[in-house]
Amino acid sequence: MLFSSLVFLWYFLPAVFFLYFITKNLHIRNSVLLTASLFFYAWGEPKYVILMLVSIGLNYFFGLWIGRMQSKHRMRLAVTTCVFLNLLLLGYFKYFNFAVEIANSLLSCFAGGAYTLSFREIALPVGISFYTFQALSYVVDVYRGTIQAQKNIFHLALYISFFPQLIAGPIVKYHDVCEQIGNRQCTAEGMAYGIKRFSYGLAKKMLFANTFAATVDWMMEKPLAQLGTVNAWMLAVLYTLQIYFDFSGYSDMAIGLGKMFGFDFMENFNYPYISTSIREFWRRWHISLSTWFREYLYIPLGGNRKGQVRTYVNLLIVFFATGLWHGAGATFIIWGLYHGLFLVVERMGLGKLLEKNCFRGLNHIYTALVVVVGWVFFRADTLADAKVILHQMFTWENGIYPASLFVNPKVIFLAVLGVLLSGIAQSICPKLREHLYEKEVTKTVDIVIMAVLLFLCTMYLVSSTYNPFIYFRF
Template sequence: MLFCGLGAWWQVGLLAADVIVNYTLAWSFDANRSNQHRRQCLFWLTILLNIALLVLFKCSGSIPIGISFYTFQIIAYQVDVYKGTCPREQSLKRFMTYLFFFPKLQEGPITRYDELSTRLCKPLCRVENLEEGFRIFVVGLAYKILIANKLGGLWKQLSIIGYDAMSTPLAWMGMFAFTLELYFDFNGYSLMAVGIGKMFGFTLPQNFLFPYSSVSVSEFYRRWHATLGSWFRDYVYIPLGGSRKGMPCTIRNLLIVWFLTGLWHGLHWNFVLWGLSLFVLIAMEKLGLRKLLEKYRIVGHIYVLLIIPLTWMLFANQNFSDLCMYFTRLFAFGENSIHVYALDWLEYGRRYAPYLLAGCLFLIPSIERFLLSQKKKNRVFTTAILTVLFWMSIYSIYHSATDPFMYLQF
């Protein structure tokens, strides 16, 4: 709390007040078990207060540290306590530790209370946890510093020169650079959080399960930001009826989930459009496309590797004219594909090729698994690689400007 307070005391004060209020409201559920009507009113008051606070700060444009993430954790906790699926935390200190736990505070992973409750009482702080956690941390650090930050330079340069001044090959290169930057930035943070948690004796859930190995958009979003996807599944989609009430209701429920997912990322039209575009794709898969993609898996892999980057362009551009211009450059053919400088993609390609290749390489699940392997026969080799990656990251941090995590804005 003191460390976070160095940047903005009011944000830490807000979170502390939020924790105390929610701790008290959860206590009121137990105190009013004999009066179900009052208990239900208190429950809905709790949910509405938390949602209202999140919407208020989203609208104001001044977003406190991690509010999008810890609000969802609070709502999940309150729902589980109200339903009786997890016991109420008796200790205010442990409840505050659960929400304040600094590795996951800013960008998750969104962690359910029952996933940490046992370790809140007795963390397993062991030497082997320190080693395993540090290995995970170093991989995440390298993803962020050595891949995401470097590729972010290409996307920033395209924004500076203007989308109308780039060729079609460069537009495609920029799109894939942003795709890789977003993945390694967010996955890097998540791995760092999991690694630090492990060093302290806590097992945080994995947030990225090799999403670019998917063969459908549905599968991709079960693997991408998995804790957010499971939150919407368990606390929105299933309570609405899930897929149990026929296809029309399933489509309606998907529409609600993806509309809310877009709004969670920001109260801007591009996030809503991004969410709705994913709804359309997943609805098509529900109606039969997914079976075809799973049958012909090569086609499915190509489909994901093309369609997901295109949807990220909706995510990346808040200005509608910029979005239209970017898609115009992506799908310009013949003479129209060359604008201002036909060989711009070669110039930027030579500069960013090592980082693009590294990004593609580390999308392969077996490489990350190998680096994190606990097998003794690989230990010396992987330790040497991780040592090099760690010091390369430190060197890059020392010589580069500050480049914050992309999901801090949400």
């Protein structure tokens, strides 16, 4: 079930609100949310609810077991086993066929293709990367002594399965919400702010991301070598806008929904496209994932405490994992390593040059160019496709398709507006940014804007069946 669907907006969400707010007891409210979350997940693929329940039971058992241990050696063995089992589940469903593809390539090289492994038809459970990482953070935090093991399995189940952030984040760490599960307040101010964030997120998704997605998908269906330089750049820029409004919109909706039920989730985006370095970009883009990898992979590897060379290696390992987390394919791995390489280069000296540069505009241009080129790898189906698009971008080609074939005044207007709203307008006018994130006061103008946006999004949903979502496959 998508947040941006009529079923969710006009049936599921109102029903959950009604059941939630007619009760005053927090335990009953948690039961309502847990039941609703499992129903939400089962709507699209009922059989994979069993997989989620297995994940919940697995991590609940190991959490209790680790929490009762006295021996540090046994605790380390137990947490290693739990992490392995979690990654085994994730690996089978997400990476099995990718591993078979790699193995067959190696067999072809070294055994002349005499032996081949068979692929399997494995459907990727929606959101498995997100809820697996959340479960891992819980077990590791218990091992570290950051939190106490949760004895109430229903509390842990709600944490792992809570529908606002279940399928696309933000990745919520248990130590950030454990107190909220057992003790939280739902206020009128929080409800109003939650509706505002949800409305803005829905508009990002429906009005901006979907418009850009339709154009990008249409262009990708054409022979890429015949697009020409102008169209290739247009493709890359529109996808850059699409993925930002798609994912940040979904994060806004998740944060808004959480706030409606009394939960405070971390911000997942902080206008990443106004960054002046790739290092800053990753402090602003998908913040919950980058902080997860920093806390549970980069620092355990040694972080920057073991010398420069080891720091560079650790960064490349983390961004290899970041790329692989996003998808089982060479394009995602290259995208991750590409960003990791620029982070290494910035640590080697480029970062200091960027800081000393008096003309900040060059820093923005550098960062934007690196990010846009990187998204080409992320969007391309194969490395060969990425190579073709990049060749078109950096080698002048006229192409056979006029730009007017793909874009119309609506796309151009939304693209210009999207560039402004992705951080430029908020930087020029700080009061606009403060207003968007104002939690205490909801003004009349906010109510009018929310009503208009919800109306427009509903009309869009009624009139169109095109409603893709990028991060569903992750």
